[in-house]
Structure formats: C-alpha cells, structure tokens
Amino acid sequence: MIEDMTVRNLSPATQRSYIHAVSKFSRYFGRSPDRLGLKDVRAFQVHLVSTGISWPALNQTVCALRFFYGVTLGHAEIPERIPYARQPRTLPVVLSxxxxxxxxxxxxxxxxxxxxxxxxxxxxxxxxxxxxxxxxxxxxxxxxxxxxxxxxxxxxxxxxxxxxxxxxxxxxxxxxxxxxxxxxxxxxxxxxxxxxxxxxx
Incomplete structure (x- = not known):
C-alpha cells in the first residue's frame, strides 16, 4: 500500500492518514485487512458512527479503504460500494x-x-x-x-x-x-x- 501511495505521489500527511485508517480497521476485527470484505467495511463504518466520529474523519477513513481495496488489492468493483457520509452543511463559528x-x-x-x-x-x-x-x-x-x-x-x-x-x-x-x-x-x-x-x- 505504501508503494502504491508513493507511486501516485500522495502527500506524506495523506499517506499517514491512510495507513492509520487501514490499521485501525484491521485491529477492530483482529485480522489482516486483505482478509476482510465489504460486509466488514460496512460494520466498521457503523461502529465509527456509533463512536461519534466527525464526518470529515469518517470520510477520510472511507477514502483510505477505497484506496486500499481499489488500488492495493485491485478490487475495482469495491470502492464504489463504500459510501461516503453526507456531511451536514453548517456555518462555522467565527470568533471575534x-x-x-x-x-x-x-x-x-x-x-x-x-x-x-x-x-x-x-x-x-x-x-x-x-x-x-x-x-x-x-x-x-x-x-x-x-x-x-x-x-x-x-x-x-x-x-x-x-x-x-x-x-x-x-x-x-x-x-x-x-x-x-x-x-x-x-x-x-x-x-x-x-x-x-x-x-x-
């Protein structure tokens, strides 16, 4: 996965984020991520939502998993089946x-x-x-x-x-x-x- 990200010139911050997300996904099930499937991804997303994770963080995890399955594992049909979360449109709090x-x-x-x-x-x-x-x-x-x-x-x-x-x-x-x-x-x-x-x- 690291080589795939390097070849595509992803920024160091993005690479760290993707590795962290996939590692967390793997630890949650206690199995290697390449042995986990779409149902596991869905269960992991539900788990993250239940923890109160922010929408940006959730979608960052989605990006990481889509990259892992679509690019690293070569399962072209899976990424489109991993949905992004719809982020509520709210106005930011502006401090004086x-x-x-x-x-x-x-x-x-x-x-x-x-x-x-x-x-x-x-x-x-x-x-x-x-x-x-x-x-x-x-x-x-x-x-x-x-x-x-x-x-x-x-x-x-x-x-x-x-x-x-x-x-x-x-x-x-x-x-x-x-x-x-x-x-x-x-x-x-x-x-x-x-x-x-x-x-x-």
Missing part, C-alpha cells in the same frame, strides 16, 4: 479578534500556543502549521513556504512582523519550529487534541 486573543492567551503550552497562533495568523491547516521548519521562513520577503498542502501542492503565505517575532522567540528554532518532546515535529493529532482541551477545559 478579542475572543481569539483570549483563547490563545489561555493555552498553557508555549509550543501549542505558537502553533495555533501560526495557523490563525497565516491561515494554515493544523498539518501545515506543525510541519513548518526554519528553512520555510523567508524574513526578507516576509513569506512562509508551505510544503505538501491540500492536494499535495506547495504555496507561499504572508508572514506578519508580529508572527515573525513570536517564532523567533521560540526555543529550538534552529531546527524544527514546532518540535515535540522527543525532538521530532509536533503531530497534527496532538495539536488538535490540545486545541480541543483548551476550548473545553
């Missing part, structure tokens, strides 16, 4: 500038606060914010390079003076901007979990 400042000031971890501030100030996704490195910051042109964004595309985003000063004050900036406890980059799921805990203390 004061609410954003209050929220960020309440985040206890410096690295988490910096990651969330970067995501908010530059309009980055969680996966993009935690993947920033020193080489991605161009303080002369005041832009940041985002690698492997949505659709696997690279792009540049504006870098404000205020955000640059915040990043410069972060320990360990000589290697990875938002490093974790082990020295590697902070994981996207870690940032999302800390974001949720900060919103719902």
């Amino acid at each position: 500038a004061d609410e954003v400042v209050s929220f960020l000031e309440a985040v206890p971890s410096l690295k988490t606060r910096t990651a969330l501030t970067t995501a908010y100030a530059a309009g980055l996704r969680a996966s993009e914010a935690v993947g920033l490195k020193l080489r991605d910051i161009d303080s002369k042109r005041m832009v940041m390079r985002v690698e492997h964004g949505k659709g696997g595309k690279d792009r540049y985003v504006m870098l404000s003076t205020q955000l640059l000063n915040i990043l410069r004050g972060l320990p360990g900036i000589e290697w990875v901007i938002l490093h974790g406890h082990s020295g590697g980059s902070m994981q996207e799921r870690t940032l999302r979990r800390r974001y949720s805990s900060s919103r719902n203390p």
